[in-house]
Amino acid sequence: MREYGFELALCADLEADDRVVSRQLGAHVHGRRIVDTVVLEPGPEFDRRAEITDRTIPGPAVETSVGVGRARDWREVFPDRRPDRARSLVERGVEIGFFERERRHGTLHVRQTARYPERWFDRLIGIENKPDLDRPGDLKRQLRQDVALGLFDEVILATESYVTGAHLNRVPEAVGVWRFDPDIGDREVVREPEPLDPAADGTEIIAERPGRTEIRLVDHEQKRRARRRLAERAYGKGWRPTELPGCANCDPSADSRAVTVPFCTFHDRIVEPAVECGAECPGYQSAEPPAFDRERERAADSAWRPDPDGHQRRQVGLDRFG
Template identity: 35%
Template sequence: MIPDAEFGYELLVCRFVELTWYPDGDPRPAIVSRQLGTKRRRWDTVVIEVDPEAYAARRAFGDRALDSDLLHVVRDAPAEWAWYRDALPDPGYPWRYVRQAVHRAAGRDVIEKRRRGNRIEIRRVRPYPDWVDRIVAIENKPDLDRSAADALADQLAHDVETALADEVWLATEATGDRVEPALLRSMPVEAGILTTAFADGDAGGERAAVDADAATVDWLPSDLEPSGSEGRDPETVTRRLEIAERAYGKGWRSYHDTMRPDCRHFELRRAGRALVPHCTAKDRCPTDRECSGSCPSFTPEPPAWRTKGWPIEGGPGKGIRALLSRRRERVRDRIDPDG
């Protein structure tokens, strides 16, 4: 395994999932994100399986995520002009916040608004599509010792019980034992087990760190979608959509927003078909917490680096941000509604 931190392992899992979803099954169009969930539960890796045609319709609303306030406006905006308080359902909080969301939504051109007298009227630009097919949560634990397994079992049991996701998985690094430890731990039987074998391509290994064959399915998960005609309640449906929107806007390469690629020690290194952060001062993959301005080794890029190009295009840190953003856009654009 290349990274020394669970953070690095998490990035490799995200890239593997992006390359080969669905494991041991037919390919499914999906987008991947990380560190998303609710106030009570945060998942390491989140996979949003999408309907390609509906996803293309969602793309028409722009590249940025729609937060919960904007979703309330965009999903319920009427086809014809109407006063926003008549058109939208009661939000359960003061209407002045809805009015602010209306202005933000109009500013992003995802609805239309006009003023008639002292009233603000709205209408939709286009219907908001039902673009999310399924949500899959993956917990990443490369070193599954007994104490980690006990804590993880409780977390996975909570995921199974709440059924906010359609499937839950555990991703762990292969040990080479005849029976992998993950199969011997007391995990919920509804959770799938994905055993990874991320070898170090720089060390002369036969397999690169990430490729389409870098993991095996040791246990298939159960489908957690509620059975029966009622299905999920409206509150849960809305919560799932909020998670999907955040995944759409964030992706999994957004670590450059919380780390310091403008440090002269920060670089990206290839790990097979993945790029992972590397700190030359620590000679390893740093965690997202320690890669900050308070790091003792933090050294800002020299001013001369940041003024390269014409007009001023910035140094390596700005280039890394642009590279990761381009890769995120390329992955979002590759979901083809025509198959």
């Protein structure tokens, strides 16, 4: 199975009603690092966060001092940003129900609809998926970066390969290793991960060249903000594809998993629609994409909650802006 199908199968296996699973998220502060799979475990204030919105709350909106008390002139909410960017952030906050608006003397003012609960998530687990360890790519560097930065509470490598001692020696000791069979959903723990310390300062590897490694130090406050943004993105995004291929051979019901994934009966496996589907595929037969309710499935199988009550929901932009 290719990496995309392996990743979806693992996400489906990990999903449960006491956690949130997402995929392809940025896990960096200064550089760039995309982690394949993120597992979020709820904290004591999870219910309060879930009541605000089912979508990602932008980091700048959380970090601004607008608060839930006195409404503030929108131009003062993001004073360090260009007016067009500040306006976009305000509009987004209103759209998702995190901000509410009112007019005072002809000027738009905004406030938060609820206090942001900082303790809404507990642990974040980062998983790098590499089905074939004989084709490791940048695996070693990626895992070294995850451990050195320490945004996650645990880091795990998931593979379909038989794991040898030589493989383990090339993986940082703190990284756990799973062997996962995507066809039957069997997951074997080859090595337990060592706990990392997200509250401590970290080191971010920016670039590596022969004889030289460029790094930047990251303090605990920067990590705290980065973890919150990562958690927000995980909560809002999830792991399911947004749509399925328009092909008669796409039949999610033919797959053994009780979730909707782009399973192709021609190839007899999960396919990556953006890469493998279309007129160039020998099995392509144009058809309407299979219908599925992505949000309903996610709500039924995870801790994520759609359309919370009690706050503004999906307002139509700032139509009275200016």
